[in-house]
Amino acid sequence: MRFPLRCLILLSALLVFRPTCAAQEIRVAAAADLKFALDELGTHYEKQTGRKMDVSYGSSGNFLAQIQNGAPFDVFLSADIEYPRKLEAAGLAEPGTLYEYALGRIVIWMPADTRIDLAQLGWKALLDPSIQKIAIGNPEHAPYGRAAVAALRSVGIYEQVRAKLVYGENIAQAAQFVASGNAQAGILALSLAISPPMREGKRWEIPAKMHPPIEQAAVILKSAKDKDSARAFLTFLKSGEARKILESYGFSVPASAQTQ
Amino acid sequence: MAIEVSSARLAARVRKIRRGEGSAFFLLDVQMEVPSGISILFGPSGAGKSTLLDCIAGLAQTDEGRIAINGDVIFDSEKGLSVPPQSRQIAYVFQSLALFPHMTVEANVAYGLPHAREQTRDGRVSEILKMFRVEQFRHRKPREISGGEKQRVALARSLVTQPRVLLLDEPLTGLDAELKGSIIDDLRAWNAAHKIPILYVTHSREEVDALGERVIALEHGKIVSEGTPREVLDAPRRRRLAQAAGFENLLRATVLDLREPDGVMRVRLADAVCEIEVPLGHAAPGDRVRVAIRAGDILLATEPPRALSARNVLEGKISSLERRGTLVVARVDCDVVFTVHVTPGAERALELAVGKKVWLVLKTHSCHFVEG
Amino acid sequence: MKIEALLLSVRLALCVSAILIAIGVPLAYGLAYSRWRGKFLLEAIVALPLVLPPTVLGFYMLLAMGPRGALGKLWYAAFGHGLAFTFAGLVIASVLYSLPFAVQPLVASFETVDSKLLDASAVLGAGSLRTFRRIILPLSVPGIITALVLSFAHTLGEFGVVLMVGGNLSGVTRTVSIDIYDRAQSLDYAGANRTALLLLVISFLVLSAVYGANRRAGRRAWAPWPLR
Numbered sequence: 078m079r080f081p082l083r084c085l086i087l088l089s090a091l092l093v094f095r096p097t098c099a100a101q102e103i104r105v106a107a108a109a110d111l112k113f114a115l116d117e118l119g120t121h122y123e124k125q126t127g128r129k130m131d132v133s134y135g136s137s138g139n140f141l142a143q144i145q146n147g148a149p150f151d152v153f154l155s156a157d158i159e160y161p162r163k164l165e166a167a168g169l170a171e172p173g174t175l176y177e178y179a180l181g182r183i184v185i186w187m188p189a190d191t192r193i194d195l196a197q198l199g200w201k202a203l204l205d206p207s208i209q210k211i212a213i214g215n216p217e218h219a220p221y222g223r224a225a226v227a228a229l230r231s232v233g234i235y236e237q238v239r240a241k242l243v244y245g246e247n248i249a250q251a252a253q254f255v256a257s258g259n260a261q262a263g264i265l266a267l268s269l270a271i272s273p274p275m276r277e278g279k280r281w282e283i284p285a286k287m288h289p290p291i292e293q294a295a296v297i298l299k300s301a302k303d304k305d306s307a308r309a310f311l312t313f314l315k316s317g318e319a320r321k322i323l324e325s326y327g328f329s330v331p332a333s334a335q336t337q
Numbered sequence: 338m339a340i341e342v343s344s345a346r347l348a349a350r351v352r353k354i355r356r357g358e359g360s361a362f363f364l365l366d367v368q369m370e371v372p373s374g375i376s377i378l379f380g381p382s383g384a385g386k387s388t389l390l391d392c393i394a395g396l397a398q399t400d401e402g403r404i405a406i407n408g409d410v411i412f413d414s415e416k417g418l419s420v421p422p423q424s425r426q427i428a429y430v431f432q433s434l435a436l437f438p439h440m441t442v443e444a445n446v447a448y449g450l451p452h453a454r455e456q457t458r459d460g461r462v463s464e465i466l467k468m469f470r471v472e473q474f475r476h477r478k479p480r481e482i483s484g485g486e487k488q489r490v491a492l493a494r495s496l497v498t499q500p501r502v503l504l505l506d507e508p509l510t511g512l513d514a515e516l517k518g519s520i521i522d523d524l525r526a527w528n529a530a531h532k533i534p535i536l537y538v539t540h541s542r543e544e545v546d547a548l549g550e551r552v553i554a555l556e557h558g559k560i561v562s563e564g565t566p567r568e569v570l571d572a573p574r575r576r577r578l579a580q581a582a583g584f585e586n587l588l589r590a591t592v593l594d595l596r597e598p599d600g601v602m603r604v605r606l607a608d609a610v611c612e613i614e615v616p617l618g619h620a621a622p623g624d625r626v627r628v629a630i631r632a633g634d635i636l637l638a639t640e641p642p643r644a645l646s647a648r649n650v651l652e653g654k655i656s657s658l659e660r661r662g663t664l665v666v667a668r669v670d671c672d673v674v675f676t677v678h679v680t681p682g683a684e685r686a687l688e689l690a691v692g693k694k695v696w697l698v699l700k701t702h703s704c705h706f707v708e709g
Numbered sequence: 710m711k712i713e714a715l716l717l718s719v720r721l722a723l724c725v726s727a728i729l730i731a732i733g734v735p736l737a738y739g740l741a742y743s744r745w746r747g748k749f750l751l752e753a754i755v756a757l758p759l760v761l762p763p764t765v766l767g768f769y770m771l772l773a774m775g776p777r778g779a780l781g782k783l784w785y786a787a788f789g790h791g792l793a794f795t796f797a798g799l800v801i802a803s804v805l806y807s808l809p810f811a812v813q814p815l816v817a818s819f820e821t822v823d824s825k826l827l828d829a830s831a832v833l834g835a836g837s838l839r840t841f842r843r844i845i846l847p848l849s850v851p852g853i854i855t856a857l858v859l860s861f862a863h864t865l866g867e868f869g870v871v872l873m874v875g876g877n878l879s880g881v882t883r884t885v886s887i888d889i890y891d892r893a894q895s896l897d898y899a900g901a902n903r904t905a906l907l908l909l910v911i912s913f914l915v916l917s918a919v920y921g922a923n924r925r926a927g928r929r930a931w932a933p934w935p936l937r
Contacts, residue, residue, distance in 0.1 A: 138894040209790055215877055218894035243794045243876030246890075254876065258775035259793035396828050422831040435829035439847045448843070449833035498834060 102129040103306045104149065106140040108156035108293065109249040110181060110221065110266040113273070114326035115154070121322065122313045128306050136247040138218040144169060144298060151301035152310055154293070156181060156248075157220040161296035171304070174297040178314050179328035181291030182267035183224050184280040186255060191262075195279040200232050202281070203262060208241065212254035212263040215244040220291050222248070225264035227288040267327030285329070292331070345373040345407055347502050347534040351392045352401040353385075353558075365389055365558040371502075371534040372551070375525070378538045379545050379569065380555035386538045387432075389555070390504045393536070394429045395422035406501045406534075428495035429504040434487055436479040442466070442490050443475040449498035461497055469493040469523055485516045492520070496527060503535040509544070521548060542570060570619065584629035584705070585676040590615075592624045601648075601701055604628060606673050613649040613699060618706035626706060632678040634703035637667065638696045639687045649699035651675075655691050658684070665689075669697055713880055714888035715907070721796070721884060722864040725803045729811035729860045730853065732804075737815030738841065759809050767873020770802045774874060794876035799884075802870045810859040818852020819845055855919055862915040866908065 107115050112134050119130050133140075137155040144150060144164060153170075155161050158177060164170040185202065187195055195202045203211060214222030222244065229235040245251030248266050255263035256275060270280045295314060297307045313319055320330045353365040365385045378386050391397035393404055395412070399419075404412040406427070411420040437445050443462060450458045466472040469489040474482050479490070488508055495503060509517045528535060537548060545552055545566050552569040554562045562569045589607035596602060601614045604626060615628055642650060653671030660666075665684045667677045675697055679689070689695075740752060758766060773780040774792040780801070784792040792798040822845050830840040846853075868886040875882030877891070885908055892901035 136894060138896065141896070142893060210794055210876070212876070215891065215894070217891050218896075243878060246872055246877070246894075250872075253771070254793070257771050257793075258777055259771060259781075259791055259874075260876075394828075394832055396831065421836075422828075423834045423836055425832075426834075427832060429828070429832040431825050431829065433823075433825050435823065435825040437826060437829070437844060448830070448835070451835070451839065494833070 102131055103151040103301075103303060103310055105130055105132045105152045105154060105310070106144070106148070106150040107132050107134050107154040108137045108140075109134050109247045110156055110268050110293075111154055112249065112269070114268055114323055114328065117326070118314070118319055118322050121318060122310060125313060126306075126309050128309060130310065134249075136219065144300075147300070149300065149302075150298055151303065151307045152295060152297055154178070154295045156291065156293050158292035158294040161294045164296060164298070169299050171297040171299055171301070174308075174311060175294055176296070176311060176315065177292055177294045177331050178319075179293045179323050180285070180331050181221060181224070181293055182285065182327055182329060183221060183228065183264055183283045183288065183291070184267050184270045185283065186252070186263050186265045186270045186275065187261065187279045188255065188258065189277045189279060191279060193279075195281050199281050200228075200234065200283070203229075203238055204234060208261045210243050210254070210260035210262075211238055211241045212243050212245055212251040212260035212265075214248040214251050215246060219245070219247050219251075221264075221266050222251070224288040224291050228264065228283050231287045271327050290331075293328070345501070345533050347371040347393070347404075347406050347536070349389075349393055349404045350402040351389060351399050351404065353388060353392060353397070354400045365392065367555070367558070367560055369553055369560060369563075371536055371553075373532040373534050374528065374550050375535045375537055375548055376550065377545050377548060377552045377566070378536055378555060379542075379552050380540060382540055384540075384555045385558040386540075386555055387506055388558075390429065390506055390536065390538060393502070394427050394504055395420065395425050396429075409501075426498070426500050427502045427504060428498060428500035430488075430491045430495050430506065430508045432507045432510060434479075434491040434508070436487060436491060436494070438479055441476050441478060442471060442482070445479070445490060446475075446494045446497050449494065465493045465497040468527060469520075485512055485520065488512065488520060489523070492524060496531075499531070500533065502533055505535065505537045507538055507540070510541075514543075514547075517544075518547070545570065585632035585678075586628075586630040586635075588628045588630070588673060590626050590628050592620045592622050592626055594622050595620070602706075604706075611651050611671060611673075613651075613704060614701045615704040615706045616702055620706070629705040630675075630699060630703055632666070632676045634700065635675060635677045636698035637669070637677050637679055637683070637687070637689075638698060639689075639693065641696055642698055645698060647698045647700050649697075649701065649704070651697045651699070653695060653697060655689060655693050655695055658689060658691055669695060671697060714883050714885045715904070717880060717883065718865050718885040721799060721803060722861045724800050725807055725864040726811070726857050726860040728800065728804050729807060730857060733808070733811035733815050733856060733860075734853075737812050737819055738845075740812065740816045741819035755812050756809050758806050763806060763867070763869025764873060766806055767802065767870040770798075770805070770870065770874050774798055774801075793874050794878055794882060796881055798874055799871060799882050802874050803864045803867055806867060806870045807860045807863045810863045811856040814852045814855040814859065815849070818849040818855070821852075822848045851922060854922060858915055858919045862912055865915075866912055 115132055119132060123129060137157050137160050140148070140153060140155070141160045141163065144153060145167070153161060153164065161170060161175050165172065165175055185195065185200065187193060187202070192207065193202045193205050213225040216222040216226045226235065229238060243254060243260055245254055248269065251263050252265050252269045252275060254260040255265070264283070267282060269275060270278065295311060297304065297311060301307045324330060348370050350368040351365055355364040365388055367389055378389065380386055388397055392399040399412055399414065401414045402412065403410065403414070410418060411425050412418060437448065440448070446462045446466060447458055450461060453461065463472065466475055469492055471486055471489045471493060474486060474490070479487055482490070491508065509520060512520070539545065552564065552566050553560055554569045590604035591607065593603040593605055593612065595617060597617060600617045602617050602620065603612055603614055605612050613628070618626070620626055651671040653669040653675070655667055656670045656674065657668045658665060660681070663681065665679050665681055667679060667689065669675045669677055677697065736755070740748065740755070771793060772778050774784070775781045776785060776791065781792055792801070826844055827840055830844050835843065866886060867884070868890065871882065871884050871887055872890070875884070875887065877883050877887055885904060889901050889904045889908070892904065
């Protein structure tokens with residue numbers, strides 16, 4: 078018994094006293110819709126600069142609350158530009174670093190085995206009687222959810238489908254509701270709909286004019302330990318290479334960013 | 338004692354095997370017949386008395402055997418028959434009594450009569466409560482009545498069902514003799530009308546003397562004797578005599594007096610003037626008894642010992658010394674000849690020699706009282 | 710503060726506690742008295758929700774309730790719609806999640822009933838059902854109350870499982886804990902605070918009632934901490 082016990086103590090010690098992050102590692106709080114895009118961006122960034130990054134994915138609203146309460150992030154990538162603006166206003170962000178890196182796109186997504194001809198019907202597919210539940214992000218705090226509701230209103234079917242809407246805590250959970258088959262359709266971020274696990278499903282891109290832009294923005298936080306690295310990351314994010322990656326993951330790059 | 342012939346009879350052959358590590362051993366191996374009337378199941382704690390009752394009642398599993406009441410078989414291991422306890426019609430009063438704490442005395446007693454019509458049930462409950470003198474407590478909870486009253490209620494609750502057999506597991510412990518006697522009288526009165534076999538477990542000799550029509554003595558899971566209280570209580574002495582074969586010193590003696598508070602009695606060794614103290618046994622002054630002492634239990638001193646806890650010190654002379662392997666056998670003459678075992682080392686250290694004056698020290702509890 | 714969410718939570722907690730008592734009592738009886746050698750496996754399964762994160766349970770429930778899951782298929786066949794995002798689905802998930810909070814106090818209180826009383830009942834002619842009804846149940850009332858109250862309180866405060874399978878439907882699956890989360894997410898901290906405080910007070914009252922009752926009963930029937 079003595080040997081495993083020693084191992085256990087050693088293991089616990091290793092876990093407790095894990096070496097703290099290496100120098101020049103930046104910590105990024107990123108909106109859930111970036112999950113796949115940022116993984117690739119990170120690889121390129123690390124290769125290019127030799128610096129490391131450590132990403133936490135989650136709901137932008139959650140991150141805002143955490144950052145306001147002193148969470149140790151260096152860069153905040155928000156699915157809603159309002160949140161970094163709030164931080165800027167509160168003096169928690171480095172002034173002048175706010176950068177709108179992308180515009181979110183939304184799609185109607187259905188599993189591959191659906192009988193509905195989504196490409197043909199477009200948004201009218203949501204009225205199909207076989208659709209009992211439509212998953213969207215929670216419009217109260219998820220930007221993609223707000224955009225989805227706006228789109229439904231703009232084509233005039235919101236009241237018709239309202240009873241069928243189920244809310245994911247964030248857009249990734251809404252995607253999970255459809256992917257698991259519990260909802261028959263979802264209005265999701267394009268970035269998620271073209272990600273490897275969901276690529277096979279059917280999708281119809283909702284025209285950008287049907288909803289207010291989903292402006293996504295990055296900001297460097299006042300509390301950032303390594304501001305050089307944070308700036309280096311932001312510079313990389315503005316590069317043509319990063320823009321191409323973002324576009325390939327279903328984000329459109331705003332005109333403001335293209336002029337830079 | 339002639340076993341009275343009666344229609345009511347419990348016949349039990351019970352073997353219960355406990356399988357420990359390695360070999361199996363018998364926890365219980367008993368065959369007995371219990372006629373109507375009170376039979377005492379007597380034995381030290383750990384003898385298996387309660388387990389035997391549990392087996393008869395069906396609360397513990399019997400591994401092998403056959404149990405029948407008045408010819409009606411309720412357990413037979415060969416036929417794979419085992420009537421569940423609730424259908425055996427055997428009443429059982431536990432040492433803890435196990436009165437239902439959340440029910441009144443009345444509800445406790447009525448518990449065994451769920452199918453009787455209300456009127457019949459109330460009648461029977463009142464009757465038995467009256468019989469056992471606890472009618473006035475019928476609306477109280479068990480915690481609101483005294484120990485003796487609880488025991489009466491437990492008896493009433495068991496007997497109201499008109500069982501075919503009654504098992505009592507030390508039900509009257511903790512009561513004074515008078516109270517005990519009065520409860521027993523009520524039980525006898527009840528049984529005068531019902532005449533069922535009653536098996537009464539106790540480890541107290543007094544209860545055996547007070548109650549018994551018939552006694553079954555159980556030791557280490559086996560019946561060691563059966564008969565009248567006198568016969569059974571005397572039996573251990575005969576058995577001990579047989580065991581006394583292993584004692585090197587077996588001395589005749591006469592009982593002088595009993596000192597019950599000290600748990601000892603004084604005896605005079607026959608053919609000698611010396612007196613010794615031995616543990617209290619079943620004997621009266623003047624009784625001729627024997628005292629057995631192992632040769633290895635006797636201490637030998639070459640000077641008169643002082644400040645000792647041992648009560649028996651005898652003076653004598655060594656009459657012979659004999660070396661047997663690693664043992665020295667000394668014979669010491671104190672009017673009676675004692676055989677004493679000492680080690681060769683002790684023989685050298687004490688410079689023992691024939692004719693030397695020595696003192697023998699006998700611990701009271703090394704002196705085994707044997708026979709009447 | 711949304712009274713609707715609070716009422717929904719209370720309704721959910723009531724349904725779940727009632728169902729838990731109905732299935733918990735026979736289950737606890739089996740756990741307390743069965744001599745089955747594999748019993749410890751069942752004990753471990755019942756205790757699982759104590760250590761599993763609600764996300765694990767919620768995740769499996771979501772899969773099970775979906776059109777490809779066994780539970781979902783059954784439900785589709787019977788009612789023609791899915792189980793996720795419904796009140797019934799929430800009840801089923803919560804029953805599983807709160808199972809140990811009902812079963813463990815019941816087992817503990819059944820086990821404290823003096824076995825001699827059960828023996829006495831048997832020799833007085835009562836079968837196991839009658840013994841259970843007349844002796845074990847009445848003597849386990851403190852444990853049953855503890856089980857009820859803890860299931861109620863635990864369901865009232867449940868979040869993870871509801872979040873995973875609920876879909877946040879107002880009046881159907883948006884319970885008070887989800888409502889609090891939504892408010893915190895939409896930066897309505899004052900609203901979140903009011904509801905959270907109310908939930909805190911209710912939970913505290915419920916738990917002090919249980920511990921107080923246990924104290925009066927003169928013994929500890931069961932309390933979630935420390936674990937048995």
